[in-house]
Amino acid sequence: MPAFQALEGMPYWQDLATGDAQKSAYFYSKLLGWDVSGDAYRIARKEGLPVAGFISQLEDPTMTDAWVTYFLARDVDRVVVGVDKRGGSVLAVADVSLGRMALCADPAGAVFGVIEPAGEDQFVAAGEPGTPVWHEYVAIDRGRECIDFYAELFDWEVEESEGYFVVLADGAPFLGMRDESGSADLEGVAGFWETYLGVDNVELAARRAAELGGEVLAGPEASPFGRLVVVQDTTGATVTLCEVATPVNEDELDEAESLLR
Known part of the structure; x- marks a missing residue:
């Protein structure tokens, strides 16, 4: 599995804050x-590369x-000084x-994090089945203000097209951001970051999620990103699964080309 070098201000890691990490x-x-290992803090790996973490939340009915x-x-x-300042x-x-x-x-209360990796390497597994393929911020309360907050905090280059x-x-x-201010369906929600995880077949993934005790909330359906399905997992967290192609192994391509010569 290839790894991609992240730049400052890019999504680098994702944790699932859960009431039942196991x-x-x-x-x-x-x-x-x-492959998930660990106890108090569990780390998920795909083909050996770290992908995400699972962290247990304190028992709090408001969370x-x-x-x-x-x-x-x-x-x-x-960065945290900049968070306070803005x-x-x-x-x-x-x-x-x-x-x-x-x-x-x-400023609206949507939660996010920043990380300064312990080592010099800044590589992440991304862009293929089993890994994050996109991140999206849904702005609801104080929508445009929050979009500007992130752009200024991380010095992002942002382009807008039809909202x-x-x-x-x-x-x-x-990554993308959309302003859903005034949405009746999202009334009372401060805003949130959404993780898109790759799968090789979205229909099969939707069925598998349901078999495992999750719930399909929307889709599968076509989108500009590819075919998507929104799933609620077994403890109530939501995640978007996006169909992406499995990358071709370059060594296998080289072998195939040599046979054709």
């Missing part, structure tokens, strides 16, 4: 082929299970095995 880990390992997107930072402490809040800062991490909230905001690095998009 139950969540089982669901995603069976759905996406993840809901949710995926949290972490953005790469060279200096977490500098009207957000810093919920926690800690040094963990992965590096220095901070859990934050934007959808695409964030670019060297001309290539790496």
